Amino acid sequence: MNRQNYRYLLLFTVILLFSACKSAKNIAYLEGAESLTPSQLAQSSQPFNATIKPNDLLRIVVSGSEDAETYFPFNILTAVPANSNETYSTAALQNYLVDSKGTIDFPVLGKLAVVNQTTDAIAKTITQKLRSYLKGDIVVTVRFADYKISVLGEVTTPGSFTVKDEKINILQALSMAGDLTIYGRRDVIKILRELPDGQKNIVTLNLNDRNLIFSPYFYLQQGDVVYVEPNEAKAKGADIGNATNVVFSVVSIVIGVASLIVTVLK
Numbered sequence: 001m002n003r004q005n006y007r008y009l010l011l012f013t014v015i016l017l018f019s020a021c022k023s024a025k026n027i028a029y030l031e032g033a034e035s036l037t038p039s040q041l042a043q044s045s046q047p048f049n050a051t052i053k054p055n056d057l058l059r060i061v062v063s064g065s066e067d068a069e070t071y072f073p074f075n076i077l078t079a080v081p082a083n084s085n086e087t088y089s090t091a092a093l094q095n096y097l098v099d100s101k102g103t104i105d106f107p108v109l110g111k112l113a114v115v116n117q118t119t120d121a122i123a124k125t126i127t128q129k130l131r132s133y134l135k136g137d138i139v140v141t142v143r144f145a146d147y148k149i150s151v152l153g154e155v156t157t158p159g160s161f162t163v164k165d166e167k168i169n170i171l172q173a174l175s176m177a178g179d180l181t182i183y184g185r186r187d188v189i190k191i192l193r194e195l196p197d198g199q200k201n202i203v204t205l206n207l208n209d210r211n212l213i214f215s216p217y218f219y220l221q222q223g224d225v226v227y228v229e230p231n232e233a234k235a236k237g238a239d240i241g242n243a244t245n246v247v248f249s250v251v252s253i254v255i256g257v258a259s260l261i262v263t264v265l266k
Helices: 003-027 038-042 068-074 119-130 170-176 210-214 232-265
Strands: 057-064 077-081 088-093 095-097 103-106 110-113 138-144 148-153 159-162 184-194 200-205 225-230
Touching: 057 068, 057 088, 057 119, 095 103, 110 119, 119 138, 148 170, 170 184, 170 225
Parallel strands: 148 225
Antiparallel strands: 057 095, 057 138, 077 088, 103 110, 148 159, 184 200, 184 225
């Protein structure tokens, strides 16, 4: 190998290494997060509590130190179909749908405003109101009956996922969806969130950015939709694929017409 070829090989190797380093930085999550100080990390440790929005479904259970029958008026049972034939043979506690005005209709107590509040706050409110009707210790448990998030786009297993503990961050959500594919853009993760007033809000998160953990969208709310954009290679590939399909379709039609003409002229 002569000296000039050796120089070309060396230059190619340097370019290849540089590209690899650049790609690694684009793939790594929370790049440089290990350099954050304890005081900086403490800013991200604020407690998260999901707030209630219209159309949320709540499960509310009232219990306490009195006999179970005492709490029956506040724990309404509803029939649940046991199978696809609508055979009602089981019963479950009634869930409460938050209406467009942000209220629920609770037994005995009537209309209660719940929108923009946490489940803990609602439990305290109901407990206070029940003291006019019940004696002894009162325990009120309020939970989301349908806490779900959806993950779409360039992930391994897109879909809707139930969150049992009512707390999930963006990294956990992507993990539930099998993480990003090799075509997913780590720097363009879109979050679609419906606000209590019905307006839609879309923000973009960058998984490479170490400051991601400080974002108010790091933790997802009930009903959030996560969308992972495809990278440029996937987008171009899709365009090429569509164009190829069109070309093949046109060619097939032309061949079909030509064959028909030849058959007729024979």
